[in-house]
Amino acid sequence: MTEVYYSCESFYDRDDGRTPRVTSICVRNFASGQTSSFSIHKIAELKKISNEEIQEKYDILEKEMLKEFFEYMQTYKNHIWIHWNMRDINYGFQALEHRFRILKGTPISLEESKKFDLSRALVALYGNAYISHPRLQKLMELNHITAQDFLTGSEEAKAFEEKEFVKLHQSTLRKADVLANILGRTLDNSLKTNANWRERHGLSWRLILDLFFKHWIKATLATVGLISAIITIIQFV
Template sequence: MLKGYFSFLGDHSDSTYIHWNMRDDNYGFSALEHRFRVLGGNPIMLQDNKKFDLARELITLFGKRYAAHTSSKGRKGRLMSVIELNRIADADALQGAEEAAAFVNGEFIKLQQSTLRKVDVLANIFDRTHDKSIKTEASFSDKYGIHPVAILEVARNNPVVLGVIFFAGALGAVVRYKDSISSIMSWF
């Protein structure tokens, strides 16, 4: 399996890989590289600029409180919380202990189905984040902070606020024009 994985990386070295928290030596790209070396392989080293950590990006976009560490159904991890918040189908996705048990029991089809479902889930979350339809538990201040630039950004994307600003500006121009005409007329 690792040989196939590193062969795939070598054949697709120009691609960027979306992942969820695969940053550390126990569970991450470096763990896969280490394991392959131990087994006598020569791993392809995926450059950091080719790794896109969706979990970390959601924190950057929405703050640390974008999702609970335990879902409403009691499942561990923000991934499960995001899945539930967005009603994403995850019927075959196993959690860590379940995956380990499936491996011990030789239930490799179950493991494959879990992996495929998780790939689908990550793609779904990525797409919803990209099109700005992702649901999170982040508050307004978590997303935007309390800063004038953030307020301007929200106003820029709100048609009601833009309409009020436009009409206020137009009204101000009319009043100034009227005052200017009155001032000019007073000279005569």
């Protein structure tokens, strides 16, 4: 499994309809903990471009960064890619693909079966009220996961405007690590949430009744079979 997270300029308060520019991407192998990162400032450093020049050469740098990322994805396209709300053209795999196409690159597309939205999975497991919004930060607070280097969406937007690309990169690395932490706690059932016992264990009478009526034939046959078995045992005894 591979966790992925990326940072970009704000996708709010823009009137031109342009998809947000990507600043950094981080992917982490869940089993080994090995992390690979792709960022504007790293490409700029390799090309001997100063931080002050990044803005005017952004398209070149972004294209090179996305090229490296999609080459990585090609190598690990059979992995399950764990993400947090990367679901649409504003923020998601589609957005990354679209940005690369705009820059005259040729992206690859992961199969939908290889994408796993941890955010949606937690709602399915524990219910909508399992944690308040913003969910990622609140989960970190409740589970005492350190927020060092973590930037909120508004803080990332501000960092982009102020050309703090290293700061953005550190935040992306931290968020990939947070996803791994939350996934690990979910798998070993140690994740703390606000869900009650019934919500955590899926015991809902409404759900049980709904399933019963949807599958009443199977339920009836099973009930008749159980009664028949009990009568047979009694007669035998």
